Amino acid sequence: MTDITAGRLHPVSKVIVHPLTVRITHWLNALAMIIMIMSGWRIYNSEPIFPFHFPVELTLGGNYDGSVDLHNEDGLAGALQWHFAGMWLLAINGTVYLTYGIFSGHFRRAFFPVGPTAVLRDTMAALRFRLPHRLGVYNAVQKALYLGVVAAGVIMVLSGLAIWKPGQFQELAWLFGGFDVARVIHFLVMTAIVAFLIVHIALVIIVPKTLPAMITGRASAQEARSED
Helix, strand or coil, rough: CCECCEEEEEEECEEEEECHHHHHHHHHHHHHHHHHHHHHHHHHHHHCCCCCCCCCCHCCCCCCEEEEHHHHCCHHHHHHHHHHHHHHHHHHHHHHHHHHHHHHCHHHHHHHHCHHHHHHHHHHHHCCCCCEEECEEHHHHHHHHHHHHHHHHHHHHHHHHHHHCCCCCCCCCCCHHCCCHHHHHHHHHHHHHHHHHHHHHHHHHCCHHHHHHHHHHEEEHHHHHHHC
């Protein structure tokens, strides 16, 4: 890779900003989350917790009309199959991500240190649109959000197991306060993850150079050093 300065060719150095394992697990986690959220909305519609339903077009579980005509149900069986597939993908891929993050030192380097003072400072800067961003370097708000979504993912899997097999995992269901409470917690954690995804996508739109770096893992040294 070269650039042209004053009529001369110069090599453009590339630096790694996201390791391969982080990139692969990131995109697989995103896929698993989308599958679980959309299928979860169809499951929710079968027995709502709150007085509203999700639009069928935003759910995953097979053809709605076909399920009603053939099986006299609204796609719950198909949604459960999608949900379990997403759950196992999230559980296995999440375990790989957590193991790598802990033992490689990625979590320590990327997410720590972080504290309430730094989070408040960077939040105020973000609200004034004065928060700088460097590729591969997380500010305090991003650190808090990523740590929060990792914790949310763990809670979602555990509460999901308590809902799926309340008899076999009765101790786990008890820790969540029983089946009904575990279901509410599962829904609220899902809502928090959806909110994270919305903020995450918004940040990518605001700082679009972060997307190619998460795909290729590399960026020019100038991009990595510069702040937006």
